[in-house]
Amino acid sequence: MRTFPPLEIERLVTLDRRRAVAAAAVMPQLEGCGRRDGPSSRSRPDQKERAELAARVLVATWREAGLAGCARKLRAAVWMGLPVLVAGRRTAQSVGAYFDLITDDGRLFYGDSFHLGYFPHGDESLREALDAHTDLVAEMARVKAAGRVLDVGCGIAAPALRIARRYGCRVTGVNISREQVRQGRELIAARGLSARVTIQRGDARALEFPDGSFDAIVCVEAAGDICVSEHDKDRLVGELFRLLRPGGHVGFSDLVLRTCPLPAEDRALRAVLYHSGAELLTDWPAIFARHDFRVVECRDIITATLPTWEHARAVYERHDGKVTRRYGRRLVQRILAHLELIPGVLAARGSFPVLCAQKPAAAEGSPRPPHAVRQTPLSSHGGKEAT
Numbered sequence: 426m427r428t429f430p431p432l433e434i435e436r437l438v439t440l441d442r443r444r445a446v447a448a449a450a451v452m453p454q455l456e457g458c459g460r461r462d463g464p465s466s467r468s469r470p471d472q473k474e475r476a477e478l479a480a481r482v483l484v485a486t487w488r489e490a491g492l493a494g495c496a497r498k499l500r501a502a503v504w505m506g507l508p509v510l511v512a513g514r515r516t517a518q519s520v521g522a523y524f525d526l527i528t529d530d531g532r533l534f535y536g537d538s539f540h541l542g543y544f545p546h547g548d549e550s551l552r553e554a555l556d557a558h559t560d561l562v563a564e565m566a567r568v569k570a571a572g573r574v575l576d577v578g579c580g581i582a583a584p585a586l587r588i589a590r591r592y593g594c595r596v597t598g599v600n601i602s603r604e605q606v607r608q609g610r611e612l613i614a615a616r617g618l619s620a621r622v623t624i625q626r627g628d629a630r631a632l633e634f635p636d637g638s639f640d641a642i643v644c645v646e647a648a649g650d651i652c653v654s655e656h657d658k659d660r661l662v663g664e665l666f667r668l669l670r671p672g673g674h675v676g677f678s679d680l681v682l683r684t685c686p687l688p689a690e691d692r693a694l695r696a697v698l699y700h701s702g703a704e705l706l707t708d709w710p711a712i713f714a715r716h717d718f719r720v721v722e723c724r725d726i727i728t729a730t731l732p733t734w735e736h737a738r739a740v741y742e743r744h745d746g747k748v749t750r751r752y753g754r755r756l757v758q759r760i761l762a763h764l765e766l767i768p769g770v771l772a773a774r775g776s777f778p779v780l781c782a783q784k785p786a787a788a789e790g791s792p793r794p795p796h797a798v799r800q801t802p803l804s805s806h807g808g809k810e811a812t
């Protein structure tokens with residue numbers, strides 16, 4: 426899951442309601458999203474609560490990682506908060522800082538994968554479902570036949586390690602979060618796969634690899650985090666096109682919304698996912714198609730991801746004492762309330778496209794400049810089988 430546990434760490438900094446308004450302004454289709462609950466009407470967490478959470482997180486970090494750990498968290502909190510305070514929106518750096526901040530807690534309660542589980546039968550364990558999600562995206566990327574694989578927004582390399590082990594390929598992971606790169610390197614070394622899996626710091630919207638460097642690319646539930654503006658969605662897909670060899674495939678998954686959430690639903694989504702609802706309204710198959718990819722296959726797995734939320738609640742309940750000591754009873758109750766609300770919101774409004782996009786064999790290595798990209802209306806393909 427992108428940000429488990431939903432410890433509302435963003436309460437450490439000012440929440441950014443204006444992101445939704447900005448997104449709505451650049452996308453006429455989103456008219457109304459985020460506006461029903463404008464900046465002035467938003468209920469801000471009170472200072473006392475924010476200070477209490479900050480203190481609790483710091484105490485827990487002090488116990489587990491000492492002074493160096495606290496310094497890392499404080500630095501991340503500042504980097505995460507500054508752009509929001511100064512410019513009123515998140516930036517790629519602030520998203521990186523956000524992941525710096527939540528990674529320890531995510532691993533503690535949820536494991537090494539930072540995505541939702543895929544439960545095709547419904548009775549899988551959480552761990553099986555997390556792996557099944559990685560496997561599905563790898564299948565979409567046709568990784569079996571690939572030698573060099575790129576994992577864009579790779580977390581701490583858990584999916585990259587699984588793919589390298591299953592298929593025997595080399596995987597390069599890129600991630601903007603310093604802390605995830607650091608922990609990813611440790612994990613790769615601990616699993617003894619340093620010869621075939623590497624992870625490096627980089628911004629997925631502009632990477633330094635030469636054109637056509639990879640036979641296959643995977644992007645597991647990271648695009649919504651990578652794209653901090655509407656324009657970024659084209660930048661990201663253009664970059665995937667450039668980096669892929671002609672004839673190669675991208676395997677891609679991400680959570681999207683089909684319709685705007687209500688203000689209360691939006692608050693729960695923001696607290697857990699670090700996104701406003703408006704930012705999640707995306708028609709990925711259409712964006713791939715307008716960048717000259719051939720969308721070979723697209724499935725909507727939203728229903729098969731929903732059991733994840735029940736598992737997340739169960740984790741909280743199982744570790745009740747530990748979680749409460751860490752975050753405080755009031756916060757835990759709010760988190761549980763969000764976890765109860767979100768599956769219903771996603772069942773009604775969500776979609777989870779998992780797609781296979783092929784770069785035509787004859788395509789040039791460079792993408793067309795953004796101004797030459799055709800505009801495709803939102804939701805022309807969303808959540809449907811494309812072929």
Ligand SMILES: C[S@@+](CC[C@H](N)C(=O)[O-])C[C@H]1O[C@@H](n2cnc3c(N)ncnc32)[C@H](O)[C@@H]1O
Pocket residue numbers: 426427428517520521524537538539540577578579580581583584599600601602605627628629630644645646647650651652
């Ligand atoms: C929801 S997590 C998914 C991680 C991983 N794919 C997994 O499934 O475990 C999103 C990831 O995207 C990374 N990310 C966010 N913005 C990025 C950017 N601009 N460039 C590269 N990585 C980015 C985050 O640091 C995080 O690791």
